[in-house]
Amino acid sequence: MESTAAITILLPTTLLSTILIALLLNRFYIHKGSSAPYNLPPGPWKLPIIGNLHQLIGEHPHRRLRTLANTYGPILHLKLGENNLIVITSAELVREVFKTHDLKFASRPKLALGKIIMYDSADFGLAPYGKVWSQLRKICTVELLSPKRVKSFGFIREEEGRNLVEKIRAAAGSPVNLSKLIRNSVNTGVARAVFGKDNPHQEIFLLAVKKMFKYASGFELMDIFPSWSFLAEITGSAAGMRKVHRQLDAIVTEIIDEHEAKNSEEEDDVKDDLVDVLLRLKKAGQLDFFLTMENIKAVILDLFLAGTESSSVTLQWVMTELIRHPEIMQKAQHEIRNVLHGKRKIEDGDIPNLPYLNQIIKETLRLHTTGPLLFPRLCQESVELAGYTVPVESQIVINAWAIMRDPIYWEDPESFRPERFDESATDFRAANFEFIPFGGGRRVCPGIQFAVASIGCLLAHLLFYFDWDLPQGKRPQELDIEEEYGLTLSRKNDLCLITTYC
Numbered sequence: 001m002e003s004t005a006a007i008t009i010l011l012p013t014t015l016l017s018t019i020l021i022a023l024l025l026n027r028f029y030i031h032k033g034s035s036a037p038y039n040l041p042p043g044p045w046k047l048p049i050i051g052n053l054h055q056l057i058g059e060h061p062h063r064r065l066r067t068l069a070n071t072y073g074p075i076l077h078l079k080l081g082e083n084n085l086i087v088i089t090s091a092e093l094v095r096e097v098f099k100t101h102d103l104k105f106a107s108r109p110k111l112a113l114g115k116i117i118m119y120d121s122a123d124f125g126l127a128p129y130g131k132v133w134s135q136l137r138k139i140c141t142v143e144l145l146s147p148k149r150v151k152s153f154g155f156i157r158e159e160e161g162r163n164l165v166e167k168i169r170a171a172a173g174s175p176v177n178l179s180k181l182i183r184n185s186v187n188t189g190v191a192r193a194v195f196g197k198d199n200p201h202q203e204i205f206l207l208a209v210k211k212m213f214k215y216a217s218g219f220e221l222m223d224i225f226p227s228w229s230f231l232a233e234i235t236g237s238a239a240g241m242r243k244v245h246r247q248l249d250a251i252v253t254e255i256i257d258e259h260e261a262k263n264s265e266e267e268d269d270v271k272d273d274l275v276d277v278l279l280r281l282k283k284a285g286q287l288d289f290f291l292t293m294e295n296i297k298a299v300i301l302d303l304f305l306a307g308t309e310s311s312s313v314t315l316q317w318v319m320t321e322l323i324r325h326p327e328i329m330q331k332a333q334h335e336i337r338n339v340l341h342g343k344r345k346i347e348d349g350d351i352p353n354l355p356y357l358n359q360i361i362k363e364t365l366r367l368h369t370t371g372p373l374l375f376p377r378l379c380q381e382s383v384e385l386a387g388y389t390v391p392v393e394s395q396i397v398i399n400a401w402a403i404m405r406d407p408i409y410w411e412d413p414e415s416f417r418p419e420r421f422d423e424s425a426t427d428f429r430a431a432n433f434e435f436i437p438f439g440g441g442r443r444v445c446p447g448i449q450f451a452v453a454s455i456g457c458l459l460a461h462l463l464f465y466f467d468w469d470l471p472q473g474k475r476p477q478e479l480d481i482e483e484e485y486g487l488t489l490s491r492k493n494d495l496c497l498i499t500t501y502c
């Protein structure tokens with residue numbers, strides 16, 4: 001069996017036997033943390049060996065952790081197998097993590113997927129804090145993700161918007177699988193920006209991405225019991241990850257080979273994309289560290305994976321909420337059809353003139369937090385937080401989903417109300433620590449502008465050219481909002497809708 005998020009899936013076999021072993025060993029086992037002189041944050045009682053693993057069963061982790069935080073408070077200590085896990089569930093403490101102690105929390109835990117899939121964390125999303133991380137991040141920001149570069153990709157967004165419209169028109173009359181079309185469009189947009197052309201192996205790639213994001217939940221047994229490597233083999237997780245690695249490696253190797261061949265043929269005449277830049281830097285050898293081919297492959301995958309999944313998941317939730325709230329859909333269509341009045345084509349430069357569209361994207365990111373627990377951090381040295389000690393090497397998880405639904409910060413938090421973001425108020429950056437869809441501090445998502453620009457442009461195309469409805473005369477509130485948990489919180493079921501071309 002291939003394991004996905006261990007907490008929700010693995011229970012019947014491995015976990016129950018683990019509990020039995022734990023109980024048998026109870027008499028002989030001395031709890032690692034129990035004799036430590038730490039003033040640890042509060043948390044529920046812990047079983048030997050598995051710690052609090054059993055308390056996370058039955059619900060998706062972000063929901064379960066919110067329930068635990070309601071009992072134990074906004075800073076919570078759990079023992080998950082071999083790891084100390086500190087869970088933060090308040091904007092005030094997020095400020096401490098992202099601002100006051102930013103450096104101490106700027107690393108990432110070593111996850112099995114980094115080791116197996118991402119060339120031993122040779123990328124920068126999973127890399128530990130340090131020189132390699134900071135230089136790779138800087139190169140990608142300058143070459144791909146800076147506001148200037150993002151603006152320069154406007155023509156790609158326009159073309160992908162038009163392609164999406166054509167594909168939907170071609171399918172008119174029968175329900176269209178909008179989820180699939182969105183995933184393909186977003187992935188093509190990212191591929192063209194990162195390596196200059198479409199992804200020829202899109203189908204295989206998107207399936208591999210889906211699996212990879214499940215492995216990235218941080219709750220894989222291999223990550224909870226890193227020294228029990230046999231568990232990964234028994235459950236099939238390790239084999240599953242190796243398969244994903246082989247598939248992704250084949251794709252990225254082909255991309256690099258093509259770039260190397262092209263560069264040797266047309267030395268001066270070629271317009272550099274990110275892959276060219278990375279290959280050139282490798283050849284020149286002028287960085288402060290030795291840039292390996294693994295670094296290059298892992299960075300391409302980083303951007304390709306992070307860029308595709310999160311933006312496409314967000315756009316699917318946007319359309320879900322607009323279907324469930326026809327009056328908001330109409331208001332958004334009214335805005336865009338008014339602003340573009342008389343124009344036949346949407347241009348990338350039109351998107352900033354659509355403030356309501358922007359409010360809708362923000363409200364979607366609040367209510368359907370793409371990364372509900374952000375991405376785990378590793379505490380690099382012991383820190384005092386809210387009067388408690390966070391031990392060095394603890395993993396830190398911020399329950400962004402719970403904070404962005406907390407009635408302390410948000411009025412009527414369960415309702416979808418884009419108007420709550422007035423045009424001037426909250427920004428995407430974590431200046432406001434109750435609105436943190438992109439994380440914060442040094443490891444804040446570097447792809448904010450890229451993501452917002454591509455989601456905005458595709459969404460504008462969907463709303464300008466089409467009216468949308470549910471198939472089989474279903475009513476708006478009947479559209480399901482079932483979630484699938486992984487690193488991202490996606491729709492469990494694909495979104496299939498009926499369209500009318502306007």
Ligand code: HEM
Binds near residue numbers: 125307445447451
């Ligand atoms: C709606 C879209 C997106 C959302 C919600 C999102 C969210 C996030 C979050 C929550 C993190 C972790 C931040 C932290 O630890 O504080 C992150 C990291 C990251 N994101 Fe995004 N992201 C999105 C789009 C993108 C895009 C389009 C790209 C690139 C093309 C990208 C590249 C990355 C990378 C490379 C990291 C790791 C940064 C590091 O560890 O230094 N993301 N993202």
